Amino acid sequence: MKTGKPMSLQIEINESAYSKNFENLLLSQDRYIVAFGGRGSGKTDTFYLKYLLELFQPYEFKLAYINKEKTNIRDQQYAGFKRVAQRTGLYEYLHFSEGTYKIVNPENGNALVPKGMDDPEKTKGLDGITTIWWDEINKGTKEDFTALNKLLRSPQAEYLQFALSFNPVSENHWLRALFFEEKNGYELNERFRGKGYLHHSTYQDNEFINQKEYLETLLADNYDQSSIDCDVYGIWGNPKKGNLFINTFKKEKHVPPVPYLFDRSLYTYISVDFNVNPMTALVLQTDLHLRKIRIINEFRDFDSDIYKLCDWIDRNYNTRDLFITGDSSGNNRHSYSKGSLSGYQIIQNQLKLNFTQIKAMKGKPAGYVQSKRLIGNAFFARHPDMSISNAPFLVEDLESVSVRPSGDMDKTSDPSQSHLLDCLLDGLYSITRGNIKNIPN
Template identity: 30%
Template sequence: MVAIQKEVNPHFEDFLFDWNEKFQFLVGGYGSSKSYHVALKIILKLLEEKRTALVVREVYDTHRESTYALLVEIIEDLGLSNRIKSTVSPLQINFPNGSRIIFKGMDKPEKLKSIHNVSLIWLEECSEIKYDGFKELTGRLRHPTLDLYMILSTNPVSKGNWTYKHFFKNDLTGFFVLDDEELYEKKTIVKNNTYYHHSTADDNLFLPESYIEQLEELKEHDPDLHRIARKGRFGVNGKLVLPQFEVQSHAKVMETIRSIHKPILKNGMDFGFVESYNAVVRMAIDHDKKILYIYWQYYKRGLTDVELADDLEKEGLKKELIKADSAEPKTIAYFRQRRFRMAAAKKGGGSRLENTKKVKRFKKIVCSDACPDVIRELKDLTFKVDKQNEIIEDEFNIDPHTFSAIWYGLDDYEVASLKGHGAVAKGKI
């Protein structure tokens, strides 16, 4: 093997020679040099061992100006272009020891069927590839004797993307592997046969300072892109519905509620059945400070009215006033027959928009960590946008049942805007 000397970014030195884990997941901001070091790592491996490496992007035609061009550039920089040959029809790179790099796109899945003995796959911009495509590629990774590796690289996107749900956590299902905040702090972590690597432009010592300054400027006019490009962090794409939403320990929330002078207590309920959820939320309002506290939840589906009433009776809610969805008068009537203090929430024209604005007027919304479904639905809740990328103020990225329950529970309570003269409590328990 030819001796190679190459200056690299220190943060990537260990990554270049770590082949202990089957999966290697690199996430980072713009200009962090993650793609460069993945390409260099593959070249070094294929010089050392005879392998077939597959490089995949969602669209095949994007390879020529990205992954292929990068690999050829590195080969030339290493002074190996006289030994490692590249072709453009088809896109392929061939090594003197028989190793080769082939390029495919998930937009032409039929091309994958002819691939054999691939022991190394690189998924560039893996967040753009569909989850089914990732699983298909995992099945294509096979060789009778060599160890198998899959390298995934991406800029971070929404936490709703499959890369986050697969390699970190899925709040909807309770699946958990790793807290992304831990990765941002430690920069590299090995877990579940996966090597995790996080990087930002600060890790690329070859970047001009002017480039980093451009990334910093995003903070003022595009905070979402700043999070992705500068910080290299997963998050929420879009405008948050409740930016004042925060989570505290249940003990702290209850202690604070007990300290409020005359707290206003409210209970709201949204009905569901097969696909949608029955959601009950219990709240306390600090009227003077305009703070909403959420301290209890009920969240189940697939129950009959009898089963639901039995459940809530066991939870001690029979004597509490519950404001519920007025679109279900028969269900409310049944609960009242069961001696529940349940009443229909009033609905006016444009109620979704008005209710959303009402909740947004609270200075703070503090949720107990004992309410996981409230947190899951509201912490990252964003507005939908139209084809012109304009916000639709009464539509959201998900159907938040707990948000509806909050609307109903606050039916007879008004939160004044900052221009107003204080909230008006029309009723309290």
């Protein structure tokens, strides 16, 4: 395969550098590429090669390569681009910035630009983008996809493209609903058919690995049928919902079709979880008698920057009319403190709150985890007006975090999960003062 470059230099890529099963993907200029399937198929390396080659084209090309978490860019996509460039002999023609993780062809200015979607200014600096590639987009939200897709409008582009690559983790995922036929999860729906290229693959499409040994590795790594379906066979997973920590939450009942927004007539509580990674917060609103319980927003920061949290609160809410609650560990001094202050003291100082606005417990009473689970389940089961809006990661926690035989929350499967659920349960415990009798029927 050859690609042109100014100054008459041509780059020739031996056909052994890529899988024959991905040749059409490598050449695709479709508006959308939807590449999904099992692990080990080679789809990610194909995208690395595809977009490195585009840097040498005579037309304008500027790719935004996306990661849900900014801190993972260096060790994932940036490292992948470097590895494939070195393997194929392209590295010496390109400039790799170790500080910004930007990759540039100095001869024509074509570039690969990284962006983390946990950045509050997630679309800033992405002007002139002609192509977007998001690997593991299943970790993002539909709203993230929509915001990025709107950036693809450069009139100078040879073509515009949004490429998505992912494992089909759940039949209930927003990617399944948005891109695929309702009755066929392996065919693009009418909205994307005709302007999208669909590619499905598994480890069996990768001729560069020992497929027998890789299959044994996959089977050893996966212990339930849903994960085997997804990672081995590349088919949509159907995770079990039994044994959940909160088993009375019903998405169709508790997530309204039209999201609730901030209501000045209601009390506002912000419940914070002071974990190292990520730091999270939820915004809850209620009336005096708890007849309405509305979760209206969520916050996650993988840098665990408490000052960033304070800025977010200050930008979005009237600090004179809110209460701060949450994890009792916020009373301790943390590594992010610029002095001998606790997390709650930092929030109080930064937002200029009075002491009555801090509603956090000083410690955890005996049986606290079991009590807040009981209260959480009671709210979802019997409260007449309990809803969650604009908080997709909280919903994910509610639908996936399980309970251990001891009655504690199981936090072993994904360290980034469960923290928003903790925010919710700490907040509900606080506003009911830990008494289930205070929950309206």
